Amino acid sequence: MCLGGRVSEAAASAAEKTAALLKAMWERNLPVLRERVGGLSAAAEAAVAGGLSEELRVEAAGVAHKLAGSLGMFGYPEGTAIARELEVALGEVEASGTRLVELVRTLRDALPL
Amino acid sequence: MRRILIIDDEDDIREVAGLSLEATAGWTITTASSGAEGIRVCATANPKPDAILMDVMMPDMDGPTTFRKMQETPGVAGIPVVLLTAKVQGVDQRRFAGLGVASVLFKPFDPLTLAQQIADVLGWPSV
Numbered sequence: 001m002c003l004g005g006r007v008s009e010a011a012a013s014a015a016e017k018t019a020a021l022l023k024a025m026w027e028r029n030l031p032v033l034r035e036r037v038g039g040l041s042a043a044a045e046a047a048v049a050g051g052l053s054e055e056l057r058v059e060a061a062g063v064a065h066k067l068a069g070s071l072g073m074f075g076y077p078e079g080t081a082i083a084r085e086l087e088v089a090l091g092e093v094e095a096s097g098t099r100l101v102e103l104v105r106t107l108r109d110a111l112p113l
Numbered sequence: 114m115r116r117i118l119i120i121d122d123e124d125d126i127r128e129v130a131g132l133s134l135e136a137t138a139g140w141t142i143t144t145a146s147s148g149a150e151g152i153r154v155c156a157t158a159n160p161k162p163d164a165i166l167m168d169v170m171m172p173d174m175d176g177p178t179t180f181r182k183m184q185e186t187p188g189v190a191g192i193p194v195v196l197l198t199a200k201v202q203g204v205d206q207r208r209f210a211g212l213g214v215a216s217v218l219f220k221p222f223d224p225l226t227l228a229q230q231i232a233d234v235l236g237w238p239s240v
Contacts, residue, residue, distance in 0.1 A: 068199050069198075073126075
């Protein structure tokens with residue numbers, strides 16, 4: 001076998017190993033992810049009810065930011081895009097509850113939670 | 114073999130970045146969960162890391178502040194720092210680039226190509 005063949009075999013093996021580890025990590029992190037999405041859902045519902053406090057809004061924006069930065073690396077780029085929209089929406093002092101609920105629902109639909 | 118220090122408050126980011134750099138490039142990884150811990154780890158490390166991969170948004174001391182403190186810390190100053198950020202707005206990108214860091218990479222990163230991205234921005238040979 002030529003050197004190029006061994007290199008590409010090694011790269012394929014590293015890719016397979018990384019993919020398997022990522023899958024295992026995703027499954028291990030599911031409880032945290034569910035909790036985070038649940039927190040966003042609670043913030044959205046509070047906004048609909050007119051009771052989204054400044055503290056909860058900022059905290060939820062931080063959660064959306066974390067999700068935006070991590071979902072794509074697990075293979076869910078759509079999740080990252082929706083989380084970014086949530087972060088922007090939650091960055092507004094008068095966040096629209098209806099919009100937040102819609103985005104959280106879309107986020108749930110995009111993820112195998 | 115390259116040595117990389119990863120500083121991020123998020124467990125999953127540290128873990129994914131670490132395993133991807135180990136698996137795809139064979140680099141040796143050390144991690145820290147805060148800027149303060151990162152400076153401490155880096156100051157006492159022997160040998161020193163070849164580069165630091167650091168999150169921007171962290172509680173207590175964010176990435177830019179940690180970077181500035183690193184430049185005042187003997188044994189740490191001068192080690193190339195690559196910032197990781199989920200901020201995509203141009204104003205943030207320009208602010209981070211103006212700090213004097215080696216480069217800014219964006220989250221979410223692709224675990225399969227992260228090592229190559231780091232090698233590229235630091236001018237290291239291809240992994």
